Amino acid sequence: DGGITQSPKYLFRKEGQNVTLSCEQNLNHDAMYWYRQDPGQGLRLIYYSQIVNDFQKGDIAEGYSVSREKKESFPLTVTSAQKNPTAFYLCASSPSGTGISPLHFGNGTRLTVT
């Protein structure tokens, strides 16, 4: 089945460590996105990529970095510069970046930093 795979489902790190969250899709979608969700809140966009080797900052990019070397992969690194990294991280993709292409989401990675 086609879809988006995020791994791991749960991740625990010590403060001051960088951590990379994996996102892989086999839907052949051009556009990919990373969102952050805090308890009881909506989704906030961290980074997005419309095409391979290109990505743009979203609303809350500080303390995060991404790469898009392959169409199917869009890993997110949470750096030690991110002040409040504990959150639920969601990766999504869409066939194109246009606003009417439905987003397909992974099942998220819950990151806890202590």
Add this chain to the structure above:
Amino acid sequence: DAKTTQPNSMESNEEEPVHLPCNHSTISGTDYIHWYRQLPSQGPEYVIHGLTSNVNNRMASLAIAEDRKSSTLILHRATLRDAAVYYCILTSYNFGNEKLTFGTGTRLTIIP
């Protein structure tokens, strides 16, 4: 960007229809109405979308007001698995998915 307004929460009895409202009074002529839902500890999933006419699919129906300033997502027979947060979002060819706003949505509780 056009915004939507949804009730924070709703309750419904199992096996009864559910009508989830969404107001979008500043919608433009090129805006589509999309609905997603998010089950606990999962990513959101696409439910349905429409432009002007009412739409039906296997998951739900979407009723769009004639002036397009509001819409209603209809779950015809709610089950416990429909308990989720439902998001109503406006999208357009004129802007990319990066402009979409997922607010806090409507938390739907199904009563057995």
